[in-house]
Amino acid sequence: MLNIRKLHKSYPIGDSSLHVLKGIDLSVEEGEMVAIMGSSGSGKSTLLNIIGMLDEADSGEYILDGVLIKNLTEKKAAIYRNKFLGFIFQSFNLINYKNALENVALPLYYQGLKRKERLEKALFHLEKVGLKPWAHHLPNELSGGQKQRVAIARALAANPKLLLADEPTGALDTKTSYEIMDFIQHLNDEGKTILIVTHEEDIANMCKRIVRLKDGVIMEDINVEQVRAFQNV
Amino acid sequence: MFDLDLWREIFQSINKNRTRTVLSGFTVAFAILLFAILFGMANGLSNTFSNAFVDDANNAIFIYTGTTSKAYKGYQAGRQIRLKNEDLDYVKKTYGDKIQYYTGRVTRNVNASFENEKNSYGMRAVHPDHQYLENTKITEGRYINKIDIENKTKVIVIGRLVEEDLFAKTTAIGKYLNLDGIQYKVVGIFKDDGGDNEERMIYTPISTTQRLYGNNDYLDQINVTYNPKMSYDEAIDFGNQITKDLKERFSVDPTDQRAIRIMNMAQANKGTNQITFALSVIIIIIGFGTLIAGIVGISNIMIFVVKERTKEIGIRKALGAPPKAIISIILLESILITTIAGYFGLVLGMGILDWIGPSLETYFITDPKVSTSLVIGATITLIVAGSIAGYFPAKKASKIKPIVALRDN
DSSP: OEEEEEEEEEEEETTEEEEEEEEEEEEEOTTOEEEEEOOTTSSHHHHHHHHTTSSOOSEEEEEETTEEOOSOOHHHHHHHHHHHEEEEOTTOOOOTTSOHHHHHHHHHHHHTOOHHHHHHHHHHHHHHTTOGGGTTOOGGGSOHHHHHHHHHHHHHHTOOSEEEEESTTTTSOHHHHHHHHHHHHHHHHTTOEEEEEEOOHHHHTTSSEEEEEETTEEEEEEEOOOOOGGGTO | OOOHHHHHHHHHHHHHTHHHHHHHHHHHHHHHHHHHHHHHHHHHHHHHHHHTTTTSOTTEEEEEEOBOSSOBTTBOTTOBOOEEHHHHHHHHHHHGGGEEEEEEEEEEEEEEEETTEEEEEEEEEEOTTHHHHTTOEEEEEOOOOHHHHHHTOOEEEEEHHHHHHHHTTSOOTTOEEEETTEEEEEEEEEEOTTOHHHHTEEEEEHHHHHHHSSSOOEESEEEEEEOTTSOHHHHHHHHHHHHHHHHHHTTOOTTOSSSEEEEEHHHHHHHHHHHHHHHHHHHHHHHHHHHHHHHHHHHHHHHHHHHHTHHHHHHHHHTTOOHHHHHHHHHHHHHHHHHHHHHHHHHHHHHHHHHHGGGGGGGTOOSOOOOHHHHHHHHHHHHHHHHHHHHHHHHHHHTOOHHHHHHOO
16 A cells, blocks of 8 residues: 655755654555654654655655655646545644535545535535534634544545544544544544554554654554544543 | 636635735725826826817918018018918919818908897808818708809808807708898808807808908918828928918018918927827826736735635645646636726726816816727736736745645644
8 A cells, every 4th residue: 555665854954954754664554544653853744744745755765556656746746645645634724714515525626526526525524524514614613623523524535545644633632532533443444544643642552553753763663452442432 | 718616716715805805906906096097187188188279170271461561572561461362272273282171261240130130240251171171060051162152152151159049949041141231041050169159150152252342352361271191390391381482472571470471280289299299108107107016016915815825725735736726726816806906996997087077177187088998908907917916926826835834833
């Protein structure tokens, strides 16, 4: 599903440069649910951004679903992002002037679907995250948990192969966090491949595999016994 | 290619950011408003200048005579110079192609009466061409014609106000009007943009007057129009040539300013034209300055818009928006705001011109209007301006890296 070999990335800081990723090797199979852990500055978000094609590696190989991701034009990157990836962000990143339904329908718009079809699909996904009655509410009329669920519905709308979540519970309280994790676990149960960046142990333990990063290298890569989130709700 | 969804996106963005839209729209509308008003005023000014001469054909040359002020070739000073029919023929023959219309003119004051109504009017005895020289507009009947001249018929063409004064509610055509005891048949009614005095005038065949009053062939004036193909300078030279030739013909000292005089419209028009031209250059500079200020204004606002929407653009890109979609959204928004606001400003400007236009006549501004071609030109300029104003910000927006956009919270 996902294959990364000898990935390097550095950022220029003034005259010098900061070496953030120092040779990452990682492969993820379909249906996995992987937590990428590490303290801040460990490079975990950078890794996720490269996987998400929001950023490009300096060197190394990245193959996603059999496609080598390298030297992409903006247009190609946009198409791949749309087709392969679904993003869930810590700060939700909903478009504030669009209601829940329109937010969910946005990736479908860029897929070129007809409006009617788009709205039907978006409504279906909203229903899946239990927010059908809130379809016509603006983001600022929703709670944090609801916003994140809208974001999840949006990430799912384009039916991506890989779901990338960057601290999906970072802005939520524990109870809501677990609700969201429960939901993400269900998605994984249905077969979605999911990558979660987090620095919270309990969230990481709800995944099936934990990859620990430190100073740009993988320290530890272990499979864990999944803790079901609903037990904690 | 019309993409309904794209427009829906744009309208949503415009609608959800009303303050921003109104502000940027205001900039453009105001610029166009000023542009329209300035242009209208300039047009009004040049209208005033050209209107000052509507009374007569603007290529007319009037030739008068007086008494000599200098002794010359054995003649005493103080000699009366008189134009005659033969002088008109001479002018006609000598200058040929250079002259378009020609007429002699004898002026008199007459007491007119019809039934119980009486009044005194100016009467001009003329040739048929006089109609074109004086810009006389026949509203009913006909003007003096060649047959009238040949037969010395007692016919008159009267001004609109003469008919109003004397004939009250009935039509004057075909009626006989008594002028100083002689009955003339009214064959035509005219109007003239030269004002009330011109419309209280009576025209009659020159030959009729010459026979009835003194049985001579004297002319008070010879009026001609020069060939309109001539430039102002050529026409001025032509006028000087006529003066020179006539002075020689009448044995008048070439430096005598009183015996033969000429009023050449080319001279006046040349001055007017220069003023109007200078005015329009100034106005164009000011107008386009305003327009450019408007474009810069909206461009600034669009740059701000892109900055403000950086995150949104980042989100869209993360969701798979290609650069083209981002460019379209910013560019079309800019074009749409510019065009609608600009059009609004234009209509408002034209409305203001219409509204205050009549009260500006005291300030030498007549009928300040913006021409249709200018409106079309301005609309195209607006669309182009909107594109220019939107393009650079849009290009910048399309280059936003989603990662950068999403990071700045």
